[in-house]
Amino acid sequence: xxxxxxxxxxxxxxxxxxxGGSFSRAAxxxxxxxxxxxxxxxxxxxxxxxxxxxxxxxxxxxxxEGRRFFEHVAPLLDGxxxxxxxxxxxxxxxxxxxxxxxxxxxxxxxxAPHVTRFMAMHPDISLELVVKDQLGDLVGEGFDLAMRFGAxxxxxxxxxxxxxxxxxxxxxxxxxxxxxxxxxxxxLARHECILVRNSLNGQLLQSWRYQRQRxxxxxxxxxxxxxxxAGTLLGACLAGxxxxxxxxxxxxDLLASGALIALLDDWQGERFxxxxxxxxxxxxxxxxxxxxxxALGLVKVG
Numbered sequence: 069x070x071x072x073x074x075x076x077x078x079x080x081x082x083x084x085x086x087x088g089g090s091f092s093r094a095a096x097x098x099x100x101x102x103x104x105x106x107x108x109x110x111x112x113x114x115x116x117x118x119x120x121x122x123x124x125x126x127x128x129x130x131x132x133e134g135r136r137f138f139e140h141v142a143p144l145l146d147g148x149x150x151x152x153x154x155x156x157x158x159x160x161x162x163x164x165x166x167x168x169x170x171x172x173x174x175x176x177x178x179x180a181p182h183v184t185r186f187m188a189m190h191p192d193i194s195l196e197l198v199v200k201d202q203l204g205d206l207v208g209e210g211f212d213l214a215m216r217f218g219a220x221x222x223x224x225x226x227x228x229x230x231x232x233x234x235x236x237x238x239x240x241x242x243x244x245x246x247x248x249x250x251x252x253x254x255x256l257a258r259h260e261c262i263l264v265r266n267s268l269n270g271q272l273l274q275s276w277r278y279q280r281q282r283x284x285x286x287x288x289x290x291x292x293x294x295x296x297x298a299g300t301l302l303g304a305c306l307a308g309x310x311x312x313x314x315x316x317x318x319x320x321d322l323l324a325s326g327a328l329i330a331l332l333d334d335w336q337g338e339r340f341x342x343x344x345x346x347x348x349x350x351x352x353x354x355x356x357x358x359x360x361x362x363a364l365g366l367v368k369v370g
Contacts, residue, residue: 078112079141081105082120086138090128162358163192169206169214173298174342175199177318178366186362193355201267206347213346213356215363217315220343226352228344228360231367233317235337237276238328242308250311253278253285253335260310261289267296276313278335285335315340317367342367 084094085105095102113120120134130138170179175197187195203214203221220227237256239249250256256276264273272294277286291310295301298318305312306327316337322328344360346352 075112075115078108078115081108082112082134082138083142085109085121085128086130091123161192162190162354164353164355165194165196166355166359167196167198167211168359169198169200169203169209169211169216171201171216172199173217173315173318174215176297176299177302177315178363181321182366186359189362190355190358193358203345206345212353213344213359215342215344217340217342219341220345225345225347228346230342230344230360230364231317232339232341233315233367234339235313236316236319236323237311237313237331237337238305238319238323239311239331240306240308241326241329243310244329246308249329250331253287253332256287256289256311259289260293261291262301262304262310262312263289263291263294264301264313265294265296277338278332280335313337317342 081094081098081100084097085091088094088097091102091105094100095105098105100108109121116137118133118137119131120137122129122131179197183195183197187193198211203216206214206225214225217233243260247259250259253276261276265271266273274288274290275286276289277284279285289311293304293309295304298314301312301314302319304310305314306322311331319328323330344363346356
């Protein structure tokens with residue numbers, strides 16, 4: 069027998085009759101007319117092929133067949149109701165597994181130092197952070213959202229801009245003690261700089277651009293060390309291997325502690341937006357909203 073979704077509706081009417089004890093009370097509870105309730109029962113009985121209710125002008129009760137039938141379907145109705153309640157609760161309750169697609173810089177520099185606090189705030193969350201060079205297919209790969217620097221892709225994803233951050237030129241005190249501090253962007257050409265290779269296209273990012281008021285300067289920097297991800301770049305810079313260019317939002321704690329020193333403060337580096345990307349604008353789950361709010365707390369002074 070092929071499944072008919074109307075059967076579920078009609079079973080719900082039967083349950084309302086049993087709970088209310090009459091057709092009229094069931095009709096009132098469901099917002100139907102008494103004749104509509106009667107027709108629903110008749111359709112269900114016709115579908116099953118047996119009489120489910122004994123009824124007269126004064127009372128209504130289950131037949132033996134109706135009692136056996138309802139004993140089977142009542143737990144299923146309870147399961148449906150519980151599923152609805154639990155799923156609806158996801159809109160308000162922060163719980164369940166949350167898969168987040170992030171780039172290496174955001175993961176290493178911004179999330180890793182603070183993720184314990186997010187887990188403590190939401191003890192019913194299971195968080196999976198997946199570092200990927202490319203955004204890929206969020207829905208197809210089972211991600212709830214992504215955090216990405218740069219312009220969002222032209223897609224059906226909802227893109228919520230969290231901030232703009234600029235690049236900063238930094239070095240460790242040990243490097244500056246040995247090699248001195250550049251005063252102008254053009255002096256970088258005479259320093260040991262840590263170069264970054266784009267992991268997507270293999271391009272060596274060797275031209276560093278700076279702006280002060282209306283003046284723009286592009287410097288082709290040199291260096292013997294080339295890296296392709298944020299963690300190695302940071303570790304090498306902290307160890308005094310050379311001057312690095314990094315997004316300001318990720319290094320402010322290191323600057324405050326003195327582990328890194330900001331260079332060329334009067335020159336503005338290139339700017340990058342940070343976006344939260346998720347599949348649907350309609351009723352995002354509470355866990356998604358909670359993670360975005362947490363990220364905003366991390367970046368609000370960046």
